[in-house]
Amino acid sequence: MPPEELSVFNKLAENGDNQIKDVTQGVFQGIRTSANKIYIVDVLDADRVESQDTEGTVTISPIGGSKEFEIEKDLLRPFLQGDEIGRWRGEWSGRHVVHPYRVIRDDEGEIVDSELYSQDYLEQELPKTWDFFLHYQEELEGREGGRMEGEEDWYGYIYPKNLELYENPKIIQSEICSRATYMLDEVGTWYFTTGYGALLEPGYRNQTKEIVSQLNSKALDFYFKHIAVIKAGGYYSYRTQYVEQLPCITNGESRLEQELEETISNITDLIDTGTRTDRFPEAYLEKYDGSLAYINYKWQTRRYPVNADIQEKADGRFAVTAGRSDEITAPLMDKGDREERKLRAKYVQAAVDGRNMKSGEEQTIPIPDTQGGVEQLIDALEADRQTVEETSIKELENKIDQTVYQMFDLSDEEQAVIEDYLKVF
Template sequence: MAQSARGDRGFAAEFADRVFDLKILDPAMGSGHFLTSAIDYLAREIIDAQEKQAAQQGIETVNKEHDINWARRQVAQRCIYGVDLNPLAVELAKVSLWLRTLAAEQPLAFLDHHLKTGNSLVGSDIEEIEELESDTGGSGQNASLADFGVTRKGTIEQLMGIYQDFIAIENQELADVKEMESKYDEFEQNKLRQRLEAMTNVHTAEHFGCDSIPQDAYKRMAASLEDDDSWEDIMDTSWFQTSRKWAEKNQYFHWSLEFPEVFYNEEGGEISDPGFDAIIGNPPYVRVQNLDHDLIDYLKTQYQVAYRRIDVSLMFFELATQLCKISGRASYISSMQFRNSTYGEKLRDYLAERDIEKIVDFGDLPVFEDATTYAGILVWKPSENTDRTVDYTKVNSLSDELVDVLRNETDSDAISRYQTSLLPNEEWTFTNKEEEALINELEENPRLTEFAESCTGMFTGRDEIFLFEPEEAKESDIEDDIFLDVIRGGDPERWHLPQASKKSIYPYQEVDGQTKLLSVTTLQNEYPNAYEYLLSHKEELAERQDSRENIDGNDWYKLTRPGRIPVFNTRKIVTSGESKQNQFCIDEVGSGYSNARVFSVVPENLSAETLLGMLNSKVAEFYLHSISRIKRGGYYSYSCSYLDEVPIPPSIDDRLEELVEVICNKTAELDALNLNLGDYLGNYSEGKNLGELYMPANNLSGTVLTATTDDKDNLRLGDVSVTRENGTVNLYATARYKPVEPDEYETDQWGYTETEPIHAMQFAGLDRKMEQLLVDFVPMAIDKAGGFAGFRETATTTMSLIDRLSALQLPELNDVEDGMSRYIEIHTTAEDLNQEIAELETQIDQLVYDMFDLSEEQIELIESSVNDR
């Protein structure tokens, strides 16, 4: 029996052969994490098949030489493909795969033919040249390109012959690796291959806007493909040289020439189902501000999904669909912000036409320790599908067993599963049937646009020049009446607006209800100090861009978007542009506000108080969060396009206005309380530091808080919060640092990325005064930093962030006891007011429920949905 089993390859070998035929691509591989995981997964499947066959045949093993290391090596050499724009990342990926496939007495495998450097999004297929038609060349051009098609196929056949000899090498011994290097160099340096690549470079450069390419360029190149002298003449032309320089600068990547075995058979013809069997990865998030205008234009002409504000990650979805076999699968883990953003409209339509099999939605959970984007997993087929139903999984919490839960589709409290529909021309709301029905019912009511106008604000284009702190503006020589009070994103509070936090030089006036720029003469004569100040920054102001045009000429001092004075001057409702909850309040005095950070609602047919009650209600929050774009950290967008859609009941209860007036007064009273701990402490000596009081939180070890600058560049503490939870005091902290590969992270203008909050410290067994001291003094000390209370925010090569926190010294409690008593008394008053405000909010919500005539089941659905978010 054993002899028979050894002589029969069996299903395990057949299964391995099928696996080795797979072609798996990560088109933005970075340092190769996804490809390494794919190797492990497929290798494990091969070994599992062998073990299953051995168990069935009653033998110890099918083939003792075919262990997990053998399987990994075979998969890496045969199945894995990757591309990245960064050559260093490509080398790191090779190292990762080499280390994962190390085998005793075998050299490092040759991987250069499968892991390559280039811009995955920029390039051409050689077949596109055959399809070109000349506007002036007539049949001669077409005939030439038809002949080129024959030549091209013969060239590909020749290249495939070299390539087949190359991949037939065992890649086991050192001599094999040397032979592969030599054979692959022969393939890369093949004269006809390089000329085909040159033709695709010209074709791509033309799409990039190179206007010096003559109309007969492709005819001339096609005719010269096998004529060395003619080709030399073409290489000497300026347009050819330009296309070659552009190709090097933009790192063109021509897929069918780089990986011919994925697209062509041995005879040089296209295979019946060309492409990769699976495409995986995490597409890079690159902001439009970081892209050259030429690249933006190219992407918008070459990709259907490129729309409005370019997000490079969206193009990778279309690329994957193009490169994947019709019978294959594509799957990305990516930011899901495109699901209901304007710039994601074309991608939603594009994917809705495909066969989307599964979506896993992580919401604002920290899937990647250092990432701050709203992450999700999509699995789809390139083929079109009229069935719009998608299996949707909402991940409620991260846990060690989550991968098994998702892979095996088992039940767990960590996830919620249901089916949803994704239709073209619609945002992706990911609502279940009950929520969808409620949203549809709410949308039968009138909308906000019938009762108010939502408005955007102003863009200066250079906040650091135009915006001032109030005291800074007061102390300057600039004329007071050219300043405009400006509400910023952090100013609006729920129900109450404190004083505007900024002042802006605002060189405009209202004329017949219109906002008009002051003339240079008026500015010089009436505001000479403001004019001189602006003039000192003229060069910077003139370099600002409105769209792509620099601001120059006589209006160099204007704002890029001035907003509207009539809206600024009126009594209006304002809200932060991004918030975790509805945070509307009334601007009583009339202020300007910054576009994108603040939006306003100007009442027309209802009182401001009535509309404010509606907008801060749970019904409005449920609706807005269902349709709005969610951002990092669980923040929702409150832009005009969403505000306009808020449903308003046709009949309004008068009691709503009265309740809102009371709650606005209560929140103003609360805001007037001085809750600044530092004002109550007086002089004190230093007491214990946090290191003497805390217990480390579970799983703190290994987090970025325990790292040093040897691990993370420019590592420093971000935000810190201290809260009472279940009888203990808990400290949470974020970390900021400069990532090695910034394109893979969302970074700020200084190049820093910030982690999600990490549970760092626990404190137990403390009295009320010490608890209160921790809750309020620690964030204050963190905010001051610079050595205050022994705390510094930056890590070093020997000091981690948790070390820095441990060194923070609290005041000696006996020295601040009287101040703490007064502080706690004020805090108690604040807690009482908060309780009254909460009760008033409950009454307002109930009134709104009644006005919409909602059932108990619908109310429960809204309450549950809002509380879960």
């Protein structure tokens, strides 16, 4: 290690008041269902369903087929696949896991364990969800050579490990990356696979935002890359044995800690807004209380992604087109005068543009019955898009880097050593 890099490396270690291993209660791997094609589902008529959402039903379609089911919301949890674990926030595809387990809390409300819901409970309290499991009973019992055949818990996961940890504030990390990629889950929303979750010790859990900010900073990534082994293509394995050695500051100047918390909140709010625009209109329906109708369309050609246009036809109707083979028209797009028809086409275009659609895949587009409802959702979408366009995540990340530099008391020259190193590694 060159002398100037060694000096900065040592200063980071000396000025940290803890190492990550000192503030972490445990690291755990993602869930293994052994039947993702059944448990992992698309929700067709709602956006994100979380653990506290226990009223009503939604329509789901398992990723392994096209069959649709109506089930209660109670067991649905937002789910990230490995390549969706992102920096600060996940790049969520909109999928959920049907999770037939409940958490057990102690007298103080802390989660201490989890257990499989009983068949009696599911039959009596969540009958639509139980019907869903019964539909797949043969396949679920046949997992791993019939391992669950005849077992009372045939509808549960084969490897139900660490399930009590997911609904806590946590840090989710992707293992193979070219730079630090730590995701904040401040309330315990996300379930995931092919990644790692880190749960902080109870005494540090309220500092989860600050720790994630430090982990994603240039300062700590500089430190990490001096103790880890680089792989082909400039990638690193962000394994626990390396991450736990990183220095961190948990008892720093309150002004700087507040700056970190505010900045990461701005970053996550911005990413959440961008994600919401990508999931129009589903992500906007929670706040819409008007009546809906539905447009169904079967895609003729594989489009990754859909590049949709609006075309006015000779008879005054509007169509949403993609390439030569896909054209969406529907009576619901033909309502009203020319301006309303054009607005409805704009709505449908926004609902399909940028999506990844397979040939033969059917898409259901919920659309308000009234012109006012369509305008309301389009206006909300455009306001969010403007917010995303006007705000720079890069500038916010630079602010975090500068705050972390101050926390570790690094001079301009020492900061330059880190910046120059990370331009290469």
